[in-house]
Amino acid sequence: MxxxxxxxxxxxxxxxxxxxxxxxxxxxxxxxxxxxxxxxxxxxxxxxxxxxxxxxxxxxVAYGYTAALEAMEEIVADDGISPKEKLSKAVKILYDITVESNAGRMSPLIAEVSSKFPTVARAFHTEYIEPQRALLWQIVEEGVRKGHFQPLDQNQFFHVAFGPMVMLSLAREMFATFDDLDEHFPVSELRDGHFKVLGQMLQMQID
Incomplete structure (x- = not known):
């Protein structure tokens, strides 16, 4: 009942x-x-x-992404923190949703579904992936305007910004049955290393 x-x-x-x-x-x-x-x-x-x-x-797939986008919007609009702090907080949110949430774990299944329902993949990209990129790029542009970051190619930045976390999500899902999964794919350590790489791209000083 x-x-x-x-x-x-x-x-x-x-x-x-x-x-x-x-x-x-x-x-x-x-x-x-x-x-x-x-x-x-x-x-x-x-x-x-x-x-x-x-x-x-x-x-x-969308469940959880809306909240993540809202959180990123709040970060972008926060005038009380530096572009570097904004970038750090945004990367943390992206890792939380892409790597550590069930919503993010659904991403590999899009490949299974998209051939039969191509509108699913297109809608996910339009409604969530593109807004994520736009918000992250707003942070970069602010940093460039304020002299915190050096200008760089947008597409190159997006590949470096999103590629590692997507690969990490796929790897953790592929080897989810491993008892030592966190030893092979430690999220916090890899996220921190990823942030340093982004910092090097933007030529900013990472403390």
């Missing part, structure tokens, strides 16, 4: 439960019937909240 909870709470419960199923079984291995059963609701109720599995997948 379904519990009487609000539509928003129900939607959140569905997303969180389905994310775990997708991560465990993959997209093709997870049916709407299995999702409904895991959520303790009827299949009809599930379709009331989400029109199809592709829409539900998109919601699972």
């Amino acid at each position: 379904e519990q009487d909870i609000s539509a928003l709470d129900r939607r959140t419960q569905i997303i969180e439960t389905t994310t775990e199923l997708f991560l465990d079984k993959g997209f093709s291995g997870t049916s709407m019937s299995a999702i409904a059963t895991a959520c303790g609701i009827t299949k009809a109720s599930l379709y009331h909240h989400f029109k199809g599995k592709d829409q539900l997948f998109s919601a699972c």
